[in-house]
Amino acid sequence: MTDFPPAEFEARVVKAQTTMAERGLAALLLTTEPDIRYFTGFLTRFWESPTRPWFVVLPASGRPIAVIPSIGAPLMARTWVEDIRTWQSPDLADDGVTLLADTLKSIAKGGQIGTPMEAESHLRMPLTDWHRLGDMIDLTSDGALVRDQRMVKSEAEIARIRTACGIADRAFARVPEIARAGTPLDDIFRHFQMLCLEEGADWVPYLAGGAGPDGCADVISPADSTPLKAGDIMMLDTGLIKSGYFCDFDRNFAVGPPSAEAAAAHAQLIDATTAAFEMARPGITTADLFHAMDKICTGGGGGTEAGRYGHGVGMQLTEWPSMIPADQTILKTGMTLTLEPSVILPNGATMVHEENIVITATGAEFLSTPAKHALPLLEA
């Protein structure tokens, strides 16, 4: 699972250290799962427990330094990290804060220490401990250094996302095995996750969706036990993990022949996705992709309540950037993105369609197998 070669991590670290030098940062403090894994390869589902904080310090040169609970030392020792400092956590008096402060002081030698503070970042330690750390050490924003670097993927990362997409492709193709008129939605959700696992997912962190006449009432709900009925459009949106990388795309299904409105809405979404895909290439912006889709979805009305038409994807289900008018991120080779247009049906229902793509030197490639205009059918 942590099987990137050390050269992959070394390239990531050297790239970050180059930017750190440009910005006058003597060290970087990382506290979240994806940021720590990105530079170390430390992959564990143990982050599900909020109890213990985990820290990694990136010095101005050399490998990352782990400052972690002792329970994680054997796993961290299997990564390329050599300097592993531990304490027995939870420690109610000092849960790693002094050990971290001492490490940062000795590494930064009075220089500035950055940490992710910008949009979409989180601090994964209690605020009281953050304040205690702040009394010992000055911390500043990393200026989105980590977020921006993670946005552009290596070939090895793209290969993993492609694999994850292939697993979801195969699971979506098997939905008619588990869903037909009369099947309760929560039963479909359970069985769809089983299909994802059977097709090779390591685990399935995300599944949302819904079903209703011509579309869903909302697109982030968990399932209830309402059975599918003829005329429903069912949407399943999954983020599954393979070797630490996500796919994130959805598929819509018609229970029996769809209404003319539903069929037209789905075709419109495919057209919107295709329009964005065909213009995607290095040099244009995420806002350009938004407008290409929005012209087809709302006639240029400015989007729907979902708030965006796509985003980055990789070690997290959603990553920077966002396809919204205000996001002027310039596309670069190696960015992995979702295209996720949405439309509102005449009856007020929402329909969303989503594909995953990678930006190449000359354009873009689909990572998911793109859906066709015609809605796939479930038995009514």
Add this chain to the structure above:
Amino acid sequence: MTDFPPAEFEARVVKAQTTMAERGLAALLLTTEPDIRYFTGFLTRFWESPTRPWFVVLPASGRPIAVIPSIGAPLMARTWVEDIRTWQSPDLADDGVTLLADTLKSIAKGGQIGTPMEAESHLRMPLTDWHRLGDMIDLTSDGALVRDQRMVKSEAEIARIRTACGIADRAFARVPEIARAGTPLDDIFRHFQMLCLEEGADWVPYLAGGAGPDGCADVISPADSTPLKAGDIMMLDTGLIKSGYFCDFDRNFAVGPPSAEAAAAHAQLIDATTAAFEMARPGITTADLFHAMDKICTGGGGGTEAGRYGHGVGMQLTEWPSMIPADQTILKTGMTLTLEPSVILPNGATMVHEENIVITATGAEFLSTPAKHALPLLEA
């Protein structure tokens, strides 16, 4: 899924508001998934996306107020929350911060506003936005008000945890169907998650474990493709979700007849769990439970590198308190806990055993079906 009756949420809110009044807090700001769900019933896997912040404000009296991205409004409208204020997120210029500050100002009317800052809490918004909020509003620690209240469960919560434990019980009983000498561990992990889903889990956020001669090298690793072999002890530790509540316990399996050392270690762990279970009752402390187990596990040596012998469980995989010598939390009726002793085998391997219990008026009850002294066998 969000099917607690409003009276359940009303009781939670009134209890918190009583403590707020005692502590002079005019409002409470909540930013994390479990804290928001605890007071509102807002259950969605959409939290997997780190993009958007979500806020709930608990006033001194009355229902919670949601300050959330518009994409979540339909789902929040299905809860008992009536006052739902939205913005279209992501907004790169102001991602809900002004709307939140205005709400807090009008609700608190100059009074103190608390937010979880103590051990095991997190802030789920970017630090730059937290600092901007801090320029407009003074925020103080809630003094672990939310953490302490969530520690004691209602009958309705206990019933859900019991249901989750029952699902895991049935999945563990079926492990011999999917694991024998020669089966790769990652294959077992995938199929075990399928068993959890088949037995009724909504999803499976946590699975860890390992296998090796007499035990595991560490207990938080994801699986690799190493096949099981005769003489291995395999441990599977799962946290699955049913209706928003976790179980968290593990089972050990011997591949063929176990060594005398492994058999003795497992029996020792069962004895430790039993000793803690038999003394568990309102009025004693989590430290008392630690010492009862540690006497059997290490002869009172003070524990292993895992750092603790159990913890709370409920809406999160792990919750306050911790079974460590320093944690003097007094047990109360309605607390749901894991008992999780660990031992080190003569060959250096670790074996961990875990059960889930609830504290009752007169003692404790098992929520998981307690394991027996003899290790369950897998085909060698």
